[in-house]
């Protein structure tokens with residue numbers, strides 16, 4: 001069963017080929033043009049996807065060493081994401097579906113992240129808690145079985161990735177901010193500056209990150225330029241630690257309440273090494289089975305769209321050519 005997966009929801013143009021749960025190729029081009037704007041410019045993202053998608057798809061087929069006639073279906077992200085960017089992938093998928101006479105499967109981008117831990121692994125078992133930490137989402141889902149998901153926590157303001165991106169901008173670093181802050185934080189003292197771990201009234205499980213970013217902003221105003229330069233590493237380490245501790249605190253609360261011993265962490269922020277190691281520390285007694293995707297499958301990629309598409313394929317959950325791009329698609333649709 002061969003699938004071609006397409007991901008164009010934001011600023012990564014990616015096409016992958018899979019055979020059942022194995023990834024044969026995964027070609028991803030990150031659109032670096034957005035760096036100079038400090039964030040993703042939607043119109044530019046759509047234009048770049050248009051320019052890249054055919055070459056990326058051809059390269060994915062070449063690297064997988066299979067002919068397009070062997071494909072059984074096309075899995076494509078149809079939301080959530082930037083509308084224009086989604087449309088490029090979706091229309092490309094529809095064209096392929098018509099010319100190859102194979103079905104199309106619409107995939108929710110976040111469900112793609114959720115299934116990214118299944119790539120090349122048969123360790124993940126239902127039920128599990130899934131912590132999705134990306135640039136637009138910070139959520140914990142109780143995944144009972146395929147398509148049986150309960151939302152346990154969500155952010156009431158910014159996402160964790162957004163806190164990294166906005167923090168990086170305050171510190172004069174490039175976009176995306178997560179890897180930049182992680183790099184700068186190496187060797188820094190994470191106890192040097194105190195950032196508040198937000199407490200939300202009547203909502204113990206939910207996340208909030210906007211206060212952290214505001215406190216970084218005021219810290220940067222308080223310190224003069226010379227002091228900022230001297231303490232940049234410590235600031236980055238302390239800020240990163242506060243984001244990570246906020247995430248882990250909610251995981252602790254939830255795992256105490258729910259009898260689930262398998263935890264899957266996915267999304268761009270899951271590639272943060274300090275976060276991965278602090279989650280391992282939290283699990284020092286080995287009570288939980290914690291799964292992370294391989295680093296290359298944490299940030300946006302089409303391999304994860306193949307994995308979610310495969311789950312849909314075996315559940316005969318196909319779409320058709322009327323499939324629409326939905327920027328606000330929710331996980332339970």
Ligand code: KG4
Pocket residue numbers: 010133134135136137160161162164165176177178179182267268269270271272273298299300
């Ligand atoms: O999952 P993703 O690639 O795209 C979305 O679906 O949003 O996540 C992107 C987010 C960005 O906010 C980026 O700053 C963050 O993930 N990120 C990281 C790291 N790598 C990417 N955050 C912290 N540490 C990292 N190493």
Ligand code: ZN
Pocket residue numbers: 109113134135267268299300
């Ligand atoms: Zn993503």
